[in-house]
Amino acid sequence: MRLPSLILMLLIMAGYTGYAHASTFWEGLWFECEFAGRTAPPADGCAMLDDDGFIFSAGQVTHVKVRDSVETDACKKQRAGQCFRADAPSISISVDRKGKAEFTDTTLGIRFLGCTQIFHKTDINSDRNTDGATFVEARPDDKRCYWAGEKHFYLRRYLGEVKTIE
Numbered sequence: 001m002r003l004p005s006l007i008l009m010l011l012i013m014a015g016y017t018g019y020a021h022a023s024t025f026w027e028g029l030w031f032e033c034e035f036a037g038r039t040a041p042p043a044d045g046c047a048m049l050d051d052d053g054f055i056f057s058a059g060q061v062t063h064v065k066v067r068d069s070v071e072t073d074a075c076k077k078q079r080a081g082q083c084f085r086a087d088a089p090s091i092s093i094s095v096d097r098k099g100k101a102e103f104t105d106t107t108l109g110i111r112f113l114g115c116t117q118i119f120h121k122t123d124i125n126s127d128r129n130t131d132g133a134t135f136v137e138a139r140p141d142d143k144r145c146y147w148a149g150e151k152h153f154y155l156r157r158y159l160g161e162v163k164t165i166e
Helices: 003-013
Strands: 028-033 048-057 060-066 083-085 090-100 107-112 115-125 134-140 153-157 161-165
Parallel strands (some): 090 161
Antiparallel strands (some): 028 048, 028 153, 048 060
């Protein structure tokens, strides 16, 4: 797991108390784009996803990990099993920690250490994706909490079949 993904996971797991109306946009299983830069979208159009992800549902966020990736050297830093193709027809995941989450259609807020960091969502259409899928950029608000960095998160919803393993 890359450090920025770990930070995002820890911040979400730390809990969030609502600031706005609920949104169904975020409902589902999301993964960070494997080849995204710190503030730049992935050059591969988000065709490869990191193996750590999140299920957003009914005001909760659940951390998950893909357990059956067969990728050997297609991942960042050639780490076997650390990523998978976004168009994989199915994946097996293990479920980890849960936390509270609340989103609007255009923002997400994460409360941590007494400060709520707002991230703004931008849809990014990619002509590189043969499936016509889009991914989103979650960019930190200019008014940053003292713990928040400048990293932009590039996320894509996974649409294939999901099997949960114990």
